[in-house]
Amino acid sequence: MDCAGCVAKVTRAVERLPGVSEVEVNLMAERLSAALAPGTASAETVTREVTALGYAATPLSETAAAAAADDGHSHGHAHGQDDPADQGRPWWRTGKAKLVWLLGGLVGAAYLLSLLLPERLTYPLFLASTAVALVPFGRRALALARAGSPFSIETLMCTAGIGAAVIGAAEEAAIVVLLFALGELLENVAAGRARAGIRALAGLMPRTALRLHADGTTEPVTPERLAVGDLVLARPGDRVPCDGVIEEGRSALDESPVTGESVPVARGPGDAVVAGSINADGALRIRVTRAAADNTIARIIRMVEDATASRAPTQRFIERFSAWWTPGAMAVSLLVILLSPPLLGWDWWTSLYRGLAVLLIACPCALVISVPAAMASGLSAGARRGLLVKGGAALEAIGATQTIAFDKTGTLTEGRPRVTDLLPAAGRSAEELLGLAAGVEQGSAHPLAKAILAAAGERGLTPPPAREQTAIPGRAVTALVAGRRISIGSPRHAGEAGTALGPVAEALAGLEGAGKTVVVVLADDALLGLIAMRDEPRGDAATGITALAGLGVRSVMLTGDNARTGGAIAAGLGLAVKAELLPDDKLREIAALRQAGPVAMVGDGINDAPALAAASVGIAMGGGTDVALETADAAVLKDRVTGVAELVALSRATMANIRQNVAVAVGLKGLFLVTTLAGITGLWPAILADTGATVLVTLNALRLLRWKPELG
Numbered sequence: 047m048d049c050a051g052c053v054a055k056v057t058r059a060v061e062r063l064p065g066v067s068e069v070e071v072n073l074m075a076e077r078l079s080a081a082l083a084p085g086t087a088s089a090e091t092v093t094r095e096v097t098a099l100g101y102a103a104t105p106l107s108e109t110a111a112a113a114a115a116d117d118g119h120s121h122g123h124a125h126g127q128d129d130p131a132d133q134g135r136p137w138w139r140t141g142k143a144k145l146v147w148l149l150g151g152l153v154g155a156a157y158l159l160s161l162l163l164p165e166r167l168t169y170p171l172f173l174a175s176t177a178v179a180l181v182p183f184g185r186r187a188l189a190l191a192r193a194g195s196p197f198s199i200e201t202l203m204c205t206a207g208i209g210a211a212v213i214g215a216a217e218e219a220a221i222v223v224l225l226f227a228l229g230e231l232l233e234n235v236a237a238g239r240a241r242a243g244i245r246a247l248a249g250l251m252p253r254t255a256l257r258l259h260a261d262g263t264t265e266p267v268t269p270e271r272l273a274v275g276d277l278v279l280a281r282p283g284d285r286v287p288c289d290g291v292i293e294e295g296r297s298a299l300d301e302s303p304v305t306g307e308s309v310p311v312a313r314g315p316g317d318a319v320v321a322g323s324i325n326a327d328g329a330l331r332i333r334v335t336r337a338a339a340d341n342t343i344a345r346i347i348r349m350v351e352d353a354t355a356s357r358a359p360t361q362r363f364i365e366r367f368s369a370w371w372t373p374g375a376m377a378v379s380l381l382v383i384l385l386s387p388p389l390l391g392w393d394w395w396t397s398l399y400r401g402l403a404v405l406l407i408a409c410p411c412a413l414v415i416s417v418p419a420a421m422a423s424g425l426s427a428g429a430r431r432g433l434l435v436k437g438g439a440a441l442e443a444i445g446a447t448q449t450i451a452f453d454k455t456g457t458l459t460e461g462r463p464r465v466t467d468l469l470p471a472a473g474r475s476a477e478e479l480l481g482l483a484a485g486v487e488q489g490s491a492h493p494l495a496k497a498i499l500a501a502a503g504e505r506g507l508t509p510p511p512a513r514e515q516t517a518i519p520g521r522a523v524t525a526l527v528a529g530r531r532i533s534i535g536s537p538r539h540a541g542e543a544g545t546a547l548g549p550v551a552e553a554l555a556g557l558e559g560a561g562k563t564v565v566v567v568l569a570d571d572a573l574l575g576l577i578a579m580r581d582e583p584r585g586d587a588a589t590g591i592t593a594l595a596g597l598g599v600r601s602v603m604l605t606g607d608n609a610r611t612g613g614a615i616a617a618g619l620g621l622a623v624k625a626e627l628l629p630d631d632k633l634r635e636i637a638a639l640r641q642a643g644p645v646a647m648v649g650d651g652i653n654d655a656p657a658l659a660a661a662s663v664g665i666a667m668g669g670g671t672d673v674a675l676e677t678a679d680a681a682v683l684k685d686r687v688t689g690v691a692e693l694v695a696l697s698r699a700t701m702a703n704i705r706q707n708v709a710v711a712v713g714l715k716g717l718f719l720v721t722t723l724a725g726i727t728g729l730w731p732a733i734l735a736d737t738g739a740t741v742l743v744t745l746n747a748l749r750l751l752r753w754k755p756e757l758g
C-alpha cells in the first residue's frame with residue numbers, strides 16, 4: 047500500500063548506472079521510502095530527495111527522476127491517489143468520477159431493464175459493468191504486482207469481482223465495483239478539501255502590488271513580478287504584497303495570515319513585514335526582501351505540504367501492518383472456502399460466496415487512510431493558526447511530551463531587557479560605568495549588550511572605541527578600552543576571576559531577588575560597578591504555563607542567568623527552573639530530562655538551535671523568522687507562550703482523531719466479518735462497510751480542520 051513499487055522501480059533504474067555503489071543505492075532507497083507518501087512519488091519529490099543526498103544533477107539524480115516521471119503516477123494506491131491529468135478539474139470531472147458515472151449509468155440501466163426483461167438478458171449487462179470497472183483496477187493491480195507488491199487493494203478487489211462473476215453473482219459484483227469506485231471518489235474529494243485548507247492561505251496574497259518608481263509614480267504589477275530590492279507602496283487597507291522591510295511610514299499590521307493572531311501590531315521603519323498581512327492605518331513604503339515564490343506564506347504552504355507527505359510512526363506501523371494484512375486476508379478467505387464445506391457442511395456456492403465477502407471486508411483501505419487523513423487535517427488546522435508543525439512524526443511527538451523545557455530570554459520573556467539600576471563602585475560615576483560597559487558591548491549581539499548600548503545612547507554617551515573583544519559564552523565579554531581590560535559578566539564569573547564582591551553582595555542579592563539580571567563590570571579585575579537589567583516576562587507566559595499544567599505537562603525554565611534572578615521569574619510564572627547553565631549544560635539538562643520521557647524544548651530558534659535539536663521535539667517561538675522556520679520541528683509563529691499549549695492540544699486532538707478512525711475502521715470490519723460468516727449479510731453490504739468506513743474515517747479527519755484551541 048506504500049510506494050514500495052515506485053521506490054523499487056527508481057532503485058532498479060539507478061542500480062544499472064555504472065559507478066554507483068550499493069551503499070549509495072540503498073541509502074537512497076531508504077530515504078525515498080521514508081519520504082514518499084502513498085501516491086506522491088513524482089519526478090520532483092524524487093529529485094528533491096536525491097538532491098538532499100548530495101547527488102544533485104548527477105547521472106544518479108537524473109536517472110532516478112526519469113524513472114519516477116516515467117510512471118510514478120500510474121502505480122496504484124487504491125485510495126486517495128491523484129492523477130496529474132485531474133489537476134485543476136472539478137471533482138465531478140476527474141477520471142475517478144467518470145468511472146463512477148459510467149458504472150452508475152450501466153448498473154442503473156441494468157436494474158431498470160431487469161424490471162422488464164428476463165434475467166438471462168440483463169445478466170450480461172451486469173457482467174459488462176463489472177468488466178468495465180475491472181479494467182482500470184486490473185491495470186493498477188498488474189502494475190503494482192510488476193513493481194513487487196502483488197497483494198494490493200486492487201488485487202483484492204479484482205479477485206472478489208471476478209470471483210463473484212464466476213459464481214453467478216454478477217449483479218452483486220457490479221454493485222461491489224460501483225461502490226468501490228464511489229468510495230475512491232468520495233475519498234478523493236475529501237482529500238482535496240484537506241489540501242484546500244492549506245492552499246487557502248495562498249488566497250490571502252493580494253493580486254496586485256503597487257511598485258514605486260524613483261520619480262514617485264506607482265505602477266500596478268502582480269506580486270510575482272516584484273524583485274528583491276524593489277520598493278512598493280501599501281496603502282491603508284491594502285494587503286502587504288511581499289515580505290519586506292518598512293522604509294517609511296508607521297502602521298498597525300494584522301499579521302493573522304501568518305501568525306493566526308489578529309490583534310494588530312505596530313510596525314515602523316526598519317521593521318520586517320510579511321506578505322498577506324493587512325495594513326490597517328498608515329501608508330507604508332516597503333523594500334522587497336524576498337521574491338513571491340520564496341516569501342513566508344509560500345514557504346509555510348510548502349512546509350505543510352511536505353509535512354503532510356512525511357510519515358508519522360503510527361502511519362508506518364499501519365503500513366507495515368497492511369503489508370501482511372492483505373495476503374493474510376486472502377489466505378483466510380481461501381481457508382473459509384476450502385474448509386467450510388467439510389467442517390461446517392456449507393455447500394460450495396455458500397462457501398465461495400462468503401469467502402469472497404470476507405475478502406472484501408478484509409480491504410484495509412480505511413485503516414491505511416485513517417492516519418494520513420487526520421495528520422493532513424491537523425497540520426493544516428495548525429498552520430492556519432500560526433502553529434507550524436513539520437510532519438506527522440513531530441505532531442505525534444508533541445502531544446506525548448511529559449516535560450517542556452523553555453529557554454528564558456526571548457521565549458518566556460520579551461527578550462528586550464532594559465537597564466534599571468546603575469551601581470558604580472565607590473569613587474566611580476554612573477556615566478563612567480555605563481560608558482565603559484557600552485564600549486565593550488559594541489560588538490556583541492547579546493540581548494544584555496543591546497540593553498547596555500541603548501541605555502548609554504539614552505544618556506547621550508558615545509561608547510569609547512574598544513579592541514580585542516572576546517566573548518566567553520554564557521559568562522562574559524571582555525575588551526581593551528582606554529588601555530584597560532574591561533570585562534562584563536555574570537557575578538559568578540567575577541567571583542571566579544577572584545574579585546571580592548563582599549561590599550556589594552547585599553545590593554546584588556536584592557536586585558536579583560527582584561528578578562533582575564545583574565552584570566558585574568570589572569576594570570583590570572577591580573570592581574567598577576554593577577548594572578541591573580530587567581527583561582519582562584511575556585504577557586501570556588503565566589497563562590501558557592498554567593494551560594500546560596492543565597494538560598498534564600510539566601514546564602521547566604532553562605537559563606544561563608543566575609539562580610536568584612531565574613528563580614524570581616520562574617516563581618512568578620509558576621514553573622521549575624534550572625539556572626546558571628552554560629550552553630553545554632543546557633544540552634546535558636535536556637538529555638537528563640529525556641531519561642524520564644519525551645521532552646520538548648522551546649526556544650527562539652536563534653542561539654538555541656543545538657538545544658532544540660537535542661530535545662525529542664524542538665519548538666521555535668517567534669514571528670516567522672527564517673531560523674525559527676528552518677531549525678525546529680515545529681514553530682509557534684505568534685510570539686505567544688500559550689501557542690505551545692495549543693500545539694500540545696492540537697497534537698492530542700489529532701491523535702484522538704486517529705484513534706477514533708482506527709476504532710471505526712476495525713470495529714465496522716469486525717462487525718461485518720461476523721455477520722458475513724453467519725450468513726446475515728452478503729457481498730454488497732461487505733463492500734458498503736468498507737467504503738462506508740473509508741468515507742467515515744475521512745470525514746472524521748476533516749472535522750480537525752475546524753479545530754480551535756480551547757485552553758482551560
Ligand SMILES: Nc1ncnc2c1ncn2[C@@H]1O[C@H](COP(=O)(O)OP(=O)(O)OP(=O)(O)O)[C@@H](O)[C@H]1O
Pocket residue numbers: 453454455456487490492494495518519520521522523534535536537563564565604605606607608627628629
Ligand atoms: N554580552 C554579555 N554582556 C554581559 N553579560 C553577559 C554577556 N554574555 C553573557 N553574559 C553573562 O552570562 C550570563 C549567561 O548568559 P547566557 O547568554 O548563557 O544566558 P542568557 O541568554 O542571558 O539567558 P537564557 O539562557 O535564559 O536565554 C548572563 O546572564 C550574563 O551575566
Ligand SMILES: [Zn+2]
Pocket residue numbers: 199409410411412736737740
Ligand atoms: Zn477498501
